Amino acid sequence: MSLFEMAKIPMEKASKLINLDPNAEAVISQPERTVEVSIPVKMDDGHVQVFTGYRSQNSTILGPGKGGVRYHQNVTLDEVKTLGFWMTTKCAVAGLPYGGAKGGVIVDPRKVSKTELEKITRGYIDKIAPLIGEKKDVPAPDMNTNAQIMAWMCDEFSKINCQYEPAFITGKAVSMGGSLGRNSATGRGVITATLEILKREGIKPEDATVAIQGFGNVGSWTAKIAKEKGLKIVALSDISGGIYDENGLDPYKVEAYAKEHEGLIKGYPGATAISGEAVLEQKVTVLIPAAMELQITAKNADKIQAKIIVEAANGPTDADADAILEKKGIPVVPDVLANGGGVTVSYFEWVQNLYRYFWTEEEVEERQEKMMVKAFANVYDAAKKYNTTLRVGAYIVALNALVEPMKLRGII
Ligand code: NAD
Numbered sequence: 001m002s003l004f005e006m007a008k009i010p011m012e013k014a015s016k017l018i019n020l021d022p023n024a025e026a027v028i029s030q031p032e033r034t035v036e037v038s039i040p041v042k043m044d045d046g047h048v049q050v051f052t053g054y055r056s057q058n059s060t061i062l063g064p065g066k067g068g069v070r071y072h073q074n075v076t077l078d079e080v081k082t083l084g085f086w087m088t089t090k091c092a093v094a095g096l097p098y099g100g101a102k103g104g105v106i107v108d109p110r111k112v113s114k115t116e117l118e119k120i121t122r123g124y125i126d127k128i129a130p131l132i133g134e135k136k137d138v139p140a141p142d143m144n145t146n147a148q149i150m151a152w153m154c155d156e157f158s159k160i161n162c163q164y165e166p167a168f169i170t171g172k173a174v175s176m177g178g179s180l181g182r183n184s185a186t187g188r189g190v191i192t193a194t195l196e197i198l199k200r201e202g203i204k205p206e207d208a209t210v211a212i213q214g215f216g217n218v219g220s221w222t223a224k225i226a227k228e229k230g231l232k233i234v235a236l237s238d239i240s241g242g243i244y245d246e247n248g249l250d251p252y253k254v255e256a257y258a259k260e261h262e263g264l265i266k267g268y269p270g271a272t273a274i275s276g277e278a279v280l281e282q283k284v285t286v287l288i289p290a291a292m293e294l295q296i297t298a299k300n301a302d303k304i305q306a307k308i309i310v311e312a313a314n315g316p317t318d319a320d321a322d323a324i325l326e327k328k329g330i331p332v333v334p335d336v337l338a339n340g341g342g343v344t345v346s347y348f349e350w351v352q353n354l355y356r357y358f359w360t361e362e363e364v365e366e367r368q369e370k371m372m373v374k375a376f377a378n379v380y381d382a383a384k385k386y387n388t389t390l391r392v393g394a395y396i397v398a399l400n401a402l403v404e405p406m407k408l409r410g411i412i
Contacts, residue, residue: 004081004082006082007082007086007315008029009319010334010395011025011028011395011398014388014392014399015395017396020403021407021412024402024403031058031059031084032060033131034057034081035131037124038050038127039051039052039120043116044113051105051106051124053103053128054077054080054103054105055102056101057137058088058101060136061405061409061411063096064099064133064134064135065098065099065138066087066098066138066346067084068103068140068142068145069139069142069145071105071109071120073108083142083314086100086314086336087102087343088100089398090339091343092401093340093379093397094343095371095378104142121153122153125152126156133165134165134353138167138169138170138346139153139168139170140169140343141171145171147176154176167354170182170350180359180361180364181345183221185345185368186218186221186312187217187222187225188341189368190218190225190288190310191231192368192372192376193333194210194226194288194333196377197308198286200380203307206231208286209284210226211235211236211280211306212226213276213291215236215238218290218312219236219290219291224251224252227250232248235274235282236251239276240265241276242274242278243266244272245271249268249271254268277300280295280303284306285306286306286310291313293314293316296309298321298324300321301321301328306330308332311332311334311335311339313339314339331390334379334391336391337379337390337394340372341372344368375397380393381393382396382397
């Protein structure tokens with residue numbers, strides 16, 4: 001089964017539960033538009049290398065497409081379509097006036113020079129320029145892309161249109177119109193979702209222990225905000241392995257250690273070294289996968305001992321594992337809800353750029369929290385009403401948001 005087919009399973013379940021018009025499901029099941037582009041780049045040694053890029057615009061029913069651009073040697077169209085589908089759902093669940101989209105370029109950014117990376121980036125924007133724009137489709141960073149790459153994209157798109165185009169892209173540096181609070185936004189939202197599920201389960205934050213897989217942007221901010229909120233982090237991992245301390249790890253100290261050790265947490269003093277897999281299997285209150293797709297599968301789902309899972313990464317749990325966890329009675333706060341804080345603050349960046357009026361960090365955080373708490377309640381209530389999982393509940397919320405505008409606009 002392709003990743004895209006797997007991703008649609010909870011939507012199909014939700015669709016049955018709410019007796020969704022089959023025409024609506026048929027429309028949402030396919031991206032509105034996918035493009036594959038070739039990007040010829042004159043490399044530093046003079047030879048021309050042709051890179052492949054994709055953009056999948058899954059839905060523009062609720063507004064412009066919205067979604068990041070990923071640079072990775074293994075990017076596929078199936079992956080980009082899936083991530084775009086999740087963006088459609090995520091934006092609808094978060095209550096944002098956006099559709100969903102995603103892009104990718106097949107490149108290992110570690111294997112090209114900075115000049116080559118800039119040329120690839122500008123070439124990608126040249127090729128997809130007719131499809132993107134502040135009212136059409138708004139890109140953002142994703143795996144291996146950052147504020148520098150967004151700046152090149154913004155510059156290239158501004159040149160093409162002969163006008164400054166800050167609102168066409170989010171995840172920019174603050175000096176270029178980026179929003180305060182964006183770096184921490186996804187992790188902050190993950191912890192808002194964690195506190196909401198703990199409340200519903202009758203567990204006090206100070207009684208909760210946490211294990212987090214992944215210590216990049218999302219994992220490290222999730223850990224830092226978890227600590228601020230009084231949760232005890234007992235296990236952390238990154239690509240180099242895991243660390244455990246039953247008395248609690250200080251994420252600020254772990255981060256400082258990682259900065260001095262090539263960004264990796266391996267060897268962090270005072271903690272017990274454990275394997276990355278073992279971090280997923282700790283007896284904790286909350287397990288937060290914050291690394292990448294397909295980490296909880298039929299192979300390890302039975303070994304999960306956490307009381308609750310909050311998905312910070314996109315698609316960390318596969319369909320088989322989802323069924324096993326449901327049987328075990330472990331609630332999973334799904335990615336399309338839990339990591340929606342990032343796109344929510346991207347939305348705030350877009351709004352601020354459109355108005356050319358900027359908010360304080362406190363305003364951003366306050367508005368983000370309000371939207372996340374509301375989104376969580378909508379999903380939780382839908383899951384309770386239809387006696388289903390939170391993941392299917394999230395799809396119920398998204399489908400309900402999409403179906404009426406589809407009817408009113410005459411799409412179905
Ligand atoms: P990142 O590249 O900054 O960090 C990824 C982390 O995962 C790194 O610490 C890496 O060492 C670790 N990792 C990789 N493979 C691992 C493995 N097998 N075991 C343990 N750790 C491993 O990426 P990020 O921006 O933090 O994104 C993480 C996830 O969150 C991705 O699924 C991404 O799509 C999703 N996400 C990110 C954002 C955002 O705002 N950055 C928003 C929504 C969703």
